[in-house]
Amino acid sequence: MSISEAQRADITQARAASNQTRRPTVPALEEVLFEPLQVLDHGFVRVIDYMGDDNAIVQAARVSYGRGTTHPSDDRSLIRYLVRHRHSSPLEMAEIKLHVKLPIFAARQWIRHRTANVNEYSARYSIMDREFYLPDPQQLAAQSKTNRQGRADQPLSPEQAQAVLDLLREDAERCYDHYEEMLNEDDQGLRRRPEDPQLARELARMNLTLNFYTQWYWKVDLHNLLHFLTLRSDSHAQYEIRVYAEVIGQLVERWVPAAWGAFRDYRLEAASLSRQELQCVKQLLRDGTLDLKIMGEMTQREQREFREKLGLVTLGKEPK
Numbered sequence: 001m002s003i004s005e006a007q008r009a010d011i012t013q014a015r016a017a018s019n020q021t022r023r024p025t026v027p028a029l030e031e032v033l034f035e036p037l038q039v040l041d042h043g044f045v046r047v048i049d050y051m052g053d054d055n056a057i058v059q060a061a062r063v064s065y066g067r068g069t070t071h072p073s074d075d076r077s078l079i080r081y082l083v084r085h086r087h088s089s090p091l092e093m094a095e096i097k098l099h100v101k102l103p104i105f106a107a108r109q110w111i112r113h114r115t116a117n118v119n120e121y122s123a124r125y126s127i128m129d130r131e132f133y134l135p136d137p138q139q140l141a142a143q144s145k146t147n148r149q150g151r152a153d154q155p156l157s158p159e160q161a162q163a164v165l166d167l168l169r170e171d172a173e174r175c176y177d178h179y180e181e182m183l184n185e186d187d188q189g190l191r192r193r194p195e196d197p198q199l200a201r202e203l204a205r206m207n208l209t210l211n212f213y214t215q216w217y218w219k220v221d222l223h224n225l226l227h228f229l230t231l232r233s234d235s236h237a238q239y240e241i242r243v244y245a246e247v248i249g250q251l252v253e254r255w256v257p258a259a260w261g262a263f264r265d266y267r268l269e270a271a272s273l274s275r276q277e278l279q280c281v282k283q284l285l286r287d288g289t290l291d292l293k294i295m296g297e298m299t300q301r302e303q304r305e306f307r308e309k310l311g312l313v314t315l316g317k318e319p320k
């Protein structure tokens, strides 16, 4: 993770400051407030601000006047009920603002989540850093044969991985060299080569490769954040965005532990069943046989996914 001395000084100063407030705060999240948590080789996630806690969800659900008078276990049960039944608006009362540094190709996936507020670093206004993502060799794998959108389980051999990394590094370095050449600008903003033009930053940036890092502030409410985490923590999501979702998940657990627990139980580590799947499960439990007629209504892929949901290679006894 590359944080300059000046940026580190800003973070240290922000972390040393303390403000008085009547609003509820969450000590576990305050502990990591402003601190960059490393993701990938140069990326990070840091919490800039947040509003609300588990109690804010309960307060909103009850439209109450204060911090609540009921027993904490009632509050936890209420949060679990809300998450279980997708009664989402009380969860929209809690919000978090993150500063994220991520490769451009991951940002392209992330930005598809429209229910957040974003302000991205402007490469029209500022100069991009010479910072690009190079995967860990373990993450370099061939195209998957079963999943057109993914990579195979087996990593490339060390020699093949090295060759790929060399290409990625050379391309990114060369593109950045040309970017600098087109900008024709030194640290003070003066021309390096007085006879040549200084191409506008908004144009010079267009040759940079997708593994260059960008940054943004991203503000989202808890309901939409959990939706983001459902999609991007999933094994079908690309590794490079999944690792961000994992770090954010840890932050959410610090911030709203009761909501996080309910989310894990009812969404993240849960599974939904189709009508056919439910019928099959009922029959399996009843007499240990499979309804082949119902199974026949499912595609091969659905059947495979059904097995995965149940953690099974085979599905019970075939009917006689």
Ligand SMILES: Cc1cc2nc3c(=O)[nH]c(=O)nc-3n(C[C@H](O)[C@H](O)[C@H](O)COP(=O)(O)OP(=O)(O)OC[C@H]3O[C@@H](n4cnc5c(N)ncnc54)[C@H](O)[C@@H]3O)c2cc1C
Pocket: 112, 113, 114, 115, 116, 224, 227, 231, 232, 236, 237, 238
């Ligand atoms: C594994 C994976 C693979 C993907 N592959 C591709 C791909 O190949 N190509 C591609 O283009 N995208 C792809 N996506 C992106 C995906 O289709 C969604 O755009 C993205 O995940 C954002 O989800 P969302 O719309 O639910 O989230 P948000 O934009 O945050 O929206 C949250 C919810 O709000 C509602 N909502 C938001 N905006 C609208 C609207 N305009 N109209 C109606 N309802 C709305 C919907 O209920 C939505 O679920 C992929 C996503 C994943 C996780």
